[in-house]
Amino acid sequence: MLSVLDLFRVGLGPSSSHTVGPMRIARRFLREAGKAGYLKGAMRIEVELQGSLALTGVGHGTDKAVILGLLGFAPETADPDQAEQAFHAAISARKLALIGGPEIAFNPIADILYRGEHVPDLHTNGMELRLYPMNGGPVFTRVYYSTGGGFIASARRLSRPVKGDVIEDKGASPYAFGSAARLLELCTVNDLTIANLILGNEDVRRPRAQTEDRLDQVVDVMMACIDRGLQTDGILPGGLSVTRRAPGLYQKLMDGAGANEREALFDWLNVYAMAVNEENAAGGRVVTAPTNGAAGILPAVIRHYCCEEDGTPMREKARRFLLVAGGIGLLYKQRASISGAEMGCQGEVGVACSMAAAGLAAVWSATPAQCLGAAEIGMEHNLGLTCDPVGGLVQIPCIERNAIGTVKAVNAARLALHQTGQGKVSLDQVIETMRQTGLDMSSKYKETSQGGLAVNVVAC
Secondary structure (H helix, E strand, C coil): CCCHHHCCCEEECCCHHHHHHHHHHHHHHHHHHHHCCCCCCEEEEEEEEEEHHHHCCCCCCHHHHHHHHHHCCCCCCCCHHHHHHHHHHHHHHCEEECCCCCEEECCHHHHEEEECCCCCCCCCEEEEEEEEECCCCCCEEEEEEEEECCEEEEHHHHHCCCHHHCCCCCCCCCCCCCCHHHHHHHHHHHCCCHHHHHHHHHHCCCCHHHHHHHHHHHHHHHHHHHHHHHHCCCECCCCCCCECCHHHHHHHHHCCCCCCCCCHHHHHHHHHHHHHHHHHHCCCEEECCCCCCCCCHHHHHHHHHCECCCCCECHHHHHHHHHHHHHHHHHHHHHCCCCHHHHHHHHCHHHHHHHHHHHHHHHCCCCHHHHHHHHHHHHHCCCCCCECCHHHCCCCCHHHHHHHHHHHHHHHHHHHHCCCCCCCCCHHHHHHHHHHHHHHCCHHHECCCCCCHHHHCCCC
């Protein structure tokens, strides 16, 4: 069992697996090099991006993330403006002041290698770093993988046999579950809602008040991201000349346009989701939910259903939403993947839609079975969704796709509340179907920009 808070990481856009993960990897590499005694005498560093990390690396800002990580920036605390300045300063000077180490010459063209043709067996998001010493001694080398949602793992960790293929639950969760069926059974036997069951598991990791405080912080970052997205206009970076649409749509809604239309609900959900993903595309501060590419869905639902009219969060509702959504996200992380490079966009927007549907159902006082039903519906109608970003950028179709995923999540929750008895398809079955579909999906449609819209839309 992981903590639900592991799923909700604060970081910079545009991608959790291609930006947040590589930034964390770069910092971890230097930390390990320092402990091994290699860092102080370093003369040169070389970074090799492999598989999907290389194929969409520039568009996803992976080169920038690597440089920022080597400079010491952490995704959780980095200020977007300061990070941008530091990146351009390093590029101009062609020097890097390595965190905890010396200043070295660094040419991003020569020292960051893009090996898109090399797809590692363990995970398609491979990253190998090499540190060369001044005295010509042995090179310090490590291989890592960015496994989705900002999670990272060393090659040693992923390749080491683990009994039963299960990572040890360090928190000794009292309500450990590895399937939706087990989750429902635990809720029934212990007469618990999903939210309270998840809280029980979190209680062995930290005091209850601390968990609630961290959940509140996650919500606050999400709402701040929406606010920035609603107020910031202009053209998104990257060369596609995509115009931010959220501020214009928001102004129309505030002016009362379409206020009497029933479809105005769609407009509000759309504008909140697009505000987040336009911020993400611009490299702003977002929360992986469960990834950056799908970061707009949960905040949009929270903003519309768990906040006052002025945007102030209703804490109890927002916490319940995140706990249940996080519990569903854990199932996908355990039983399949939340990496677009492994599963396609069904593993990102599909999972976020499923999580949001369950969370909203819980806010509407649904039973645990109904919450799982909402999650199942949310994923069932995203199965096979490809990840084919135009130009390698997290803009087309990603921004609109979050808006559509948000509306789907709300509808899935409504359908589940009207459902009587167990659905014909269980959440476990749909998660396994997503996993199998992802394995069968051509690599062209899994965050490589080699198929779909990415090759049929002119990226300029």
